[in-house]
Amino acid sequence: MKINPLDERVTMDHVARLSGYSKATVSRVINREHSVKPSTVAKVEEVIRTLGYTPNSAASALSGGKSRTVAMLLPDVLTEYYASLLTGAEGVAEEKNYNLLLKTRSNKRGLDALVHGRKVDAFIIRSNGLDAVAHDFLISLRRREIPFLFIGRPPAGIDSPAVLIDNVGGSRQMAHHYAGHHFKSILFLAGLESNFDSNDRLYGFKMGLSEAGYHPDAFEVRFGAFTRELGYANAKTALAERHYDAIFAANDQIALGALQYCREAGIRVPQDLAITGFDDSYFSEFLSPSLTTVRQPMHDIGVVAMETIVKIIELGDARDHQVILPTRLMVRQSCGCPIGD
Template identity: 30%
Template sequence: MRSKMKDVAQKAGVSTATVSHVINGTRYVSENTKKKVYQAMRDLNYSPNFVARSLRSSSSKTIGLIIPAKEMDTSGFFFMSIAHSIEKKLKEIGYQLILSNSNEEIENEIQQINMFKNQMIDGLIMAPTYGDHSYLKEFEDQLPIVFIDRKPEGIDCDCVLVDNFKGTYEAMNHLIHKGHQRIGYISGPLGLTTSDERLRGYKHALLENNLQVDESMIVIDEASLEAGKKAMAFLLEQSKCTAVMIGNNILTLGSVVTLNKSKIQVPEEMAVIGYDNYEWTEATNPPLTIIKQPIHEIGEKAAELLLARLENPQKESSRVSLPSSLEIRSSC
């Protein structure tokens, strides 16, 4: 039997009015209480119904977009560039885009989705955060969803992804063919398909070239500037690697700061390959070799998939995998 709002309230130990305020964002509710309500919603597989939506006689011509940009994280530029491409594509046929940010927290993500539902959007594009997304099954047949950049857990929907495994694998082979055998790796937290596949590509390239995977040369930490600084400092002090592959942009930036501070000559003493073709990567000395993701194509394809889903809600889900490319500069 479908759970009701009062069931959520009872399980969370709050009033139904509080649950309503959390769902609709109509009044301040403490973060602790929000977490209790969201946990109760997940435990009960509860989602507000779509009666109001089904009674609507026409399209709102509005699409929602949720990105997971954290403060002081350069991924904000990545996702905003994708948002620009989505908006441009949607405008061509008279749709508008509403943007929201989960801040890489699933509770915020749920809140933003509920807000969008109340605004009667026609469809949703989102880069999912960490965690189980089976809660979306409740209404996936009523709200078309396209996932970008990351494949979510617990639900099968249209996705536009980048082949992170192949991109990292090819970058590693470039380093290996340059003669490097001890190659360090710096990654953000695992649990997202992007991070998981990049690490898998790193390890596969080593093993395919009969090189040992040395776990002491793999550093996994939060995706932040400080974490990148510390990770590179650790590799310089504790390992004998001659090259390093870095799994995202903010960690690359932090690593470069440490290399400069330590007066390490790149690439003579340490070859470096990072992720994403941000302008700053060309301004370093020397310019960084990077794995370039097809940012604009991600946005365009996501918009196309969502519009196709609106046109044919019953079609089978699609998974688009776009290639990245290795932009070779002077750092390796």
């Protein structure tokens, strides 16, 4: 009755011997091929359990199987947004028995090695527009039939599954909310000019304002980046030039910076100036005033991304997978609404 002996690794061969089937059949059971007789599956799985067998993924990968790991490419992991993506994805990976390889500074050579070494089955890619993943790397993935999925819009010319959020819809809602407040002069503090998210938010906001009957002159834009520092600096410069009733920041960090400037400058929010954001970062509701913002489901984006890529790995490519997750206006106090916590 020596079950799961301490030191020897149990291999597929042990399972085969003890179950009375061949390694080929055991392999088929493990990979859930449909050709195996149900009673066989049952017996083999029983033996696997009693032996505590776990497949050697190096061997599996080497012989053409899957590595059960996916690489996630992220600009960084210190901002709430990226950390949330990672958390969501990692949770699903764990649940589905996948491993998650993290890369933040994706160097082409290292990525090639991952592919060649069969270390990963697929890639989840989130870029911030600046650190764009090399176009030809994506092409090479395509050629080798290694699936990848983008969080956010894929680069021009690359047709890829993607998980997106409704940037346009969210900002449009914000615009209509602004109309309800009868703001007359409005400033949009954007991110980088090259940032897709920022641009989509700008687009949706403009659309909403126009729907609500605003004249283009009521509205100005200032580009910057998704950081508190740029929010502070741009708010300062803009407010020195003229008066605004409201600032819509393309993300909460920018809003935070603007808020900070106002506090220092003695500008009361929302009495003198309304400020709203986008993201619904964890700190938004703890600011004073609490921040009116558009919530995007950061964590769920990671979840859906991982679920989708696993589906693609296991069920084959599906180049048209494009999921768009909803966004939602969170009305709090910084827009001037009299809402308590």
